[in-house]
Amino acid sequence: MNKDIERKLVAILEILNNYTEPVGANTISKKLVEKGIELSERAVRYHLKIMDERGLTKVAGKKGRIITEKGREEIKKALVADKLGFIISKILNLAYQVNLDKDGKGNVILNLSIINKKDLKKSLQIIKEILKKGYGISEKIIIFDKEEEEIAPGIIVPEKKVIVGTVCSVTIHGILLKRGIPLDAKFGGVLEVKNHEPVRFLEAINYNGSTLDPLEVFIKSRMTSILSVVKNGEGKVLATFRELPNMARDDTEKVIEEIRDLGIKAKIYLGKPNQELFGIPVTQGSTGLVIIGGLNPLAGVIESNIEAENEAMSILYKYEDLVPIKDVIN
Incomplete structure (x- = not known):
């Protein structure tokens, strides 16, 4: 997968990991700006769909997404060079x-x-x-x-x-x-x-x-x-x-x-x-x-x-x- 997309996925996972309740695309988009990443709500939803398919996140009704255990493991492994x-x-x-x-x-x-x-x-x-x-x-x-x-x-x-x-x-x-x-x-x-x-x-x-x-x-x-x-x-x-x-x-x-x-x-x-x-x-x-x-x-x-x-x-x-x-x- 494109390294730029991978970085964005990891950034979204890190945001979700800081919450105990479901988080929506609007909140994620705003939090990404703090990390120096600009993504529209629509673009965030596109990335979330990829993450759902990979089992890194899951839908929690209309409230948004939550991170899965697999998602937490991904944070630990992801992009060592960036860390x-x-x-x-x-x-x-x-x-x-x-x-x-x-x-x-x-x-x-x-x-x-x-x-x-x-x-x-x-x-x-x-x-x-x-x-x-x-x-x-x-x-x-x-x-x-x-x-x-x-x-x-x-x-x-x-x-x-x-x-x-x-x-x-x-x-x-x-x-x-x-x-x-x-x-x-x-x-x-x-x-x-x-x-x-x-x-x-x-x-x-x-x-x-x-x-x-x-x-x-x-x-x-x-x-x-x-x-x-x-x-x-x-x-x-x-x-x-x-x-x-x-x-x-x-x-x-x-x-x-x-x-x-x-x-x-x-x-x-x-x-x-x-x-x-x-x-x-x-x-x-x-x-x-x-x-x-x-x-x-x-x-x-x-x-x-x-x-x-x-x-x-x-x-x-x-x-x-x-x-x-x-x-x-x-």
Whole structure:
């Protein structure tokens, strides 16, 4: 099939995937414009007919179409080349929307984890211990436990499960950006820790060439040992690597100190100008910045053989509406 048509079909599927109810051609046409695609309602209906025939969508009465399971699978497989660089784009777009102010109010980015209700208490205990040691971004979390509640477009609390939200490390990227500090997000990796101190990166996946979040990949591959780090001070944790201009180093240091008062206790390591950081060389004129990954608490849940489905950089949420985890579980 023509590649241009294929792109349009995938774009329509992505739109349908964001809705829980049937969607009509008029709405789809308007949403396509936001993706840079102009299709009339008539043209949308033509594409929908093709998708119906392929089993990617199905008619839901006069209200419109809904996506099928086959359609969701198609989104995952479609046009990998077009998705290269998707993660870095997602980082930049979400970081731009972070507006946490000095009073601790405003949007932050959350990672989400879907957990069985029966495992919630044990999971929270694990998350609490990891956050207490600074291997997460903030000790404030949110729990969505109302079944079938749509907490964001396309994100619904499944039956007999809960969704736990923890602060994502890209939030810090956004805070620095808002303070006028330009950052270049390089990669997500696995950082070796010995005697409670980070030593070197063992694995890394560059954001620019990835269609998946690197830290999610490392979690699924069971490449972390965050529980060992928390208990014994040795093991492997998730971390992200960025570069900033040398001229912005002092300002960055000040901002990092300021956000500590907001309850952002993450382990953050600021390198020296033009010098490598944990074995990673930096571009001349730059300083390395390593931020402990916000997915570490969720990695700990997986390490404990608790079934969980994690999604990094999932939604924006008001920081003031999050709750200290110590108030949720003793």
